[in-house]
Amino acid sequence: xxxxxxxxxxxxxxxxxxGFRPDPALHGRLTRCLSDAADADGRSLDDFVAGLSTDDAAxxxxxxxxxxxxxxxxxxxxxxxxxxxxxxxxxxxxTVWSAGCANGQEAWSLAMALDEGGRxxxxxxxxxxxxxxxxxxxxxxxxxxxxxxxxxQRRERYFESSNGGFEVVASLRRSVTFRHHNLAEALLPIxxxxxxxxxxxxxxIYLTDDEISAVLDRLAAALGPGGHLFLGYSExxxxxxxxxxxxxxxxxxxYEVGSRTEPAPLPRTAxxxxxxxPRCENVAAQPDASAPAPTADDFLQSGQKAVVxxxxxxxxxxxxxxxxxxxxxxxxxLHLAFxxxxxxxxxxxxxxxxxxxxxxxxxxxxxxxxxxxxxxxLTAVLERKVATPVSES
Numbered sequence: 001x002x003x004x005x006x007x008x009x010x011x012x013x014x015x016x017x018x019g020f021r022p023d024p025a026l027h028g029r030l031t032r033c034l035s036d037a038a039d040a041d042g043r044s045l046d047d048f049v050a051g052l053s054t055d056d057a058a059x060x061x062x063x064x065x066x067x068x069x070x071x072x073x074x075x076x077x078x079x080x081x082x083x084x085x086x087x088x089x090x091x092x093x094x095t096v097w098s099a100g101c102a103n104g105q106e107a108w109s110l111a112m113a114l115d116e117g118g119r120x121x122x123x124x125x126x127x128x129x130x131x132x133x134x135x136x137x138x139x140x141x142x143x144x145x146x147x148x149x150x151x152x153q154r155r156e157r158y159f160e161s162s163n164g165g166f167e168v169v170a171s172l173r174r175s176v177t178f179r180h181h182n183l184a185e186a187l188l189p190i191x192x193x194x195x196x197x198x199x200x201x202x203x204x205i206y207l208t209d210d211e212i213s214a215v216l217d218r219l220a221a222a223l224g225p226g227g228h229l230f231l232g233y234s235e236x237x238x239x240x241x242x243x244x245x246x247x248x249x250x251x252x253x254x255y256e257v258g259s260r261t262e263p264a265p266l267p268r269t270a271x272x273x274x275x276x277x278p279r280c281e282n283v284a285a286q287p288d289a290s291a292p293a294p295t296a297d298d299f300l301q302s303g304q305k306a307v308v309x310x311x312x313x314x315x316x317x318x319x320x321x322x323x324x325x326x327x328x329x330x331x332x333x334l335h336l337a338f339x340x341x342x343x344x345x346x347x348x349x350x351x352x353x354x355x356x357x358x359x360x361x362x363x364x365x366x367x368x369x370x371x372x373x374x375x376x377x378l379t380a381v382l383e384r385k386v387a388t389p390v391s392e393s
Contacts, residue, residue: 006049007031013052013059014066015208033065063129071105073149076201079230082250084113087197087228093121094196097222099183100203101126104137105146108168110199111175112158120175122196127181127189138178140168183207183215193224202232216242220257229255236308246308253308296326303335315339323352330359337385350386357382 007030014030038048041058052059074080096114098107107126114122128134143165147155159166181189183203198219204212219229220243229244230252231237237244237255244255303318319336326332337352360379 006045007034010034010049010052010062013049014063030066033062037062037065060131071102073105073147073154074109075105075149076233076252077149078250078252079199079201079254080109080113082252082254083110083197083230084117086249088113088117088119091119091122091196095123095125095190095194097190097195097198097200098124098126099181099198099200099219101128101137101178102130102133104133104140104178105142105149106199106201107137107176107178108140108158108172109149111172112154114175115158115172122175124176125190125195126176126178127183129180129182131180134178134180140173141165142167183218184211186214186218188218188222190222192221195222195224195227197228197230198223199230201230202235204231204235212237213242216244220244223257225257227257229257231255233304294321296322296329296332299325300332300335303339307339312339312343316343328359330356333359341385353382353385357386 011030034045034049037058038045040061041048043051048058052062096110098110101107104126107124110124114120114124126134126137128137141162142159147159147166150159155166158169158172160169161167179189183200184207200215200219204215207215216237220227223229228249237246243257245258246253246255248254299318299322303315303322306312306315306318316336316339319332319339322332323329323336333352333356337349337356340346340349340352357379360382
């Protein structure tokens with residue numbers, strides 16, 4: 001048995017155990033994780049892989065290594081604002097599920113939102129397939145750097161100094177329950193319909209389409225009609241049939257569970273009016289000098305909205321405008337590269353992948369782009385895209 005065969009067999013075990021998709025982009029990461037796991041277990045790579053299907057401890061250890069647990073408090077702030085301002089005030093007494101809670105920042109952020117909203121009749125269920133991540137999450141200890149995303153008031157109210165870092169206060173712990181759970185398993189960790197909101201962000205990126213459909217069915221069953229689901233910004237259900245309907249809530253997108261027969265309408269908030277420059281169709285049509293010029297962030301948001309609505313041509317136009325206004329931003333370069341690639345313009349995408357790769361060397365971590373990826377893994381993917389001949393992309 002040679003190494004590629006070993007990696008392929010391990011990928012198949014992960015697919016059958018947890019629904020992980022056999023993505024070639026993750027091949028390098030899986031190879032490294034297998035080598036480290038085999039070394040730690042004192043076995044050869046071949047022996048370690050051969051025993052995965054019957055050795056639960058070894059398989060769990062590999063899952064812990066393969067899954068990426070990077071996160072931060074109140075990550076993708078617009079989703080938490082929508083939850084706190086639009087859903088929480090009318091939420092029935094129920095459970096909010098953090099599915100794929102990683103190191104716990106998402107679950108603790110939701111607990112803070114409940115506390116700030118005075119919702120003592122609601123609780124948080126935090127689950128993850130990684131036992132090591134759950135152990136870290138339930139401990140509730142974080143370094144000063146990991147408290148990014150928290151304003152001084154929240155840091156003072158919900159954390160206390162401990163062992164050179166900061167630990168979640170006891171009063172907040174009472175609202176959160178941590179539990180090991182594999183979303184690929186049919187058994188729900190919660191009574192059907194007992195959950196009103198679920199955050200399942202950057203989990204579906206690991207799964208095959210068939211497994212995603214099964215997970216969505218289980219999430220819909222846990223939520224019940226009218227329940228809301230938040231996904232990561234890089235995830236979309238547009239290609240999959242499900243009971244979820246996409247809508248806008250505040251400044252973000254959210255999925256709502258409809259009935260079996262007819263999707264329930266999603267409550268929407270009226271968009272904030274913003275002056276828009278009229279197009280100069282002719283000499284008589286002059287732009288409104290009082291209207292503020294669109295910013296790079298405006299175009300970036302327009303491009304992301306177009307991607308969600310499957311209008312990739314409009315997304316490319318918007319991302320190009322954002323890149324013109326902020327050419328040093330690797331996040332914008334990545335959005336444009338992926339949009340071009342999705343349109344089939346692989347040659348056009350490559351320079352933008354290269355530009356993003358070059359800028360990442362000096363830029364701060366890009367939280368909205370790095371959802372589910374470490375900087376090293378994203379760098380490896382971009383290096384492969386830049387190096388692969390266009391005919392093979």
